[in-house]
Amino acid sequence: MWYGCSLQLDIVALKGRDFREYWGRLCDRFRDNERQDELLLESVFLMWRIWKCRYDMIFKRVPANPIEVINIARQQVVEFHACHDMNKVVTGGVASGGNTSFAGQQVRWKRPIFEVLKINCDGSWCGKTCKDGYGWACLELGCTEVEVELDSQLIIRMVNEEYVIDATLECFLHDIRFLASQLGTVTFAFVERHGNTAAHVVASYVTSRGGAFRWDAIDPEFLFNILAEDVNITIRI
Known part of the structure; x- marks a missing residue:
């Protein structure tokens, strides 16, 4: 062991x-x-x-x-x-109980800098049905750099070679690094769950429903509302 x-x-x-x-x-x-x-x-x-x-x-x-x-x-x-x-000070804002505030507004998802494509991803597993799923949300297009965020600090540290790689994950991490090398500038960063909500609910949705789903301009109601809340837009459907 x-x-x-x-x-x-x-x-x-x-x-x-x-x-x-x-x-x-x-x-x-x-x-x-x-x-x-x-x-x-x-x-x-x-x-x-x-x-x-x-x-x-x-x-x-x-x-x-x-x-x-x-x-x-x-x-x-x-x-x-x-x-x-949970309670550490965050640059540009203050974290309190897992929530970040900036200029009096609650911030969950942070917008990437100009010309950076941000991809939030997450996975889900149901022990009762033995089904798994994964999901991601791309929130900016037409960019030259890529920033990947997920809420598994351990995986991020392994991908960034800051942590000893688990032998069971080595082949997957190799594929991730290989694909990243084909895209130019790619960074991998940890984000807390409240900043990765969209990807989390997509992964959970796929796990419960099964199959493959893709949404572009028209999102399902549950995903639209989460994305709107991430960028502090009051519109809900």
Whole structure:
């Protein structure tokens, strides 16, 4: 499990007589890494998840899927960072409780600079039906540069090579970088959920309905209203 996650650790080599010795060896393992705090944080969440799985196995007889354990721990790391970023100061505005304000107006989606195409994307999964979907919203056209936003901080860090790539996603990230290299200037940025609402609801809509959908000039009612609210337009349908 430790080697299968983004840490890719041989835990046997770090094994100590007790937790204190084990933790010391783990700290020594990342001591010279510039991402030491991030790696140790992920280690803590993974250890907690392993402990929970052992409890479920011993007392509830519920086996654990290693891949699910790793994914849950990774998601908890992302949620931890999101909670700590909720109240940070944002350039040009102030963030409060996940909402950004500028000139007295609430801002969710930020307009790109001139001649930049912004693409917001998101994915969705339904555990009951085992169906997934994805969606994106392109909000500017006729541009020479591309800015891609999504609300998964972990994926953004992997694409930007700021985080160790998960082996299960390596082929997809390679394809993303290859396609981006064909488009010229492409940047990938993290945005909080309230700034990615349009892509989120499109992905959820596709997951629930199935099939493929494309809207151009005439959007469905639920999407039109969200896009209007993103740019502070009072018109609703």
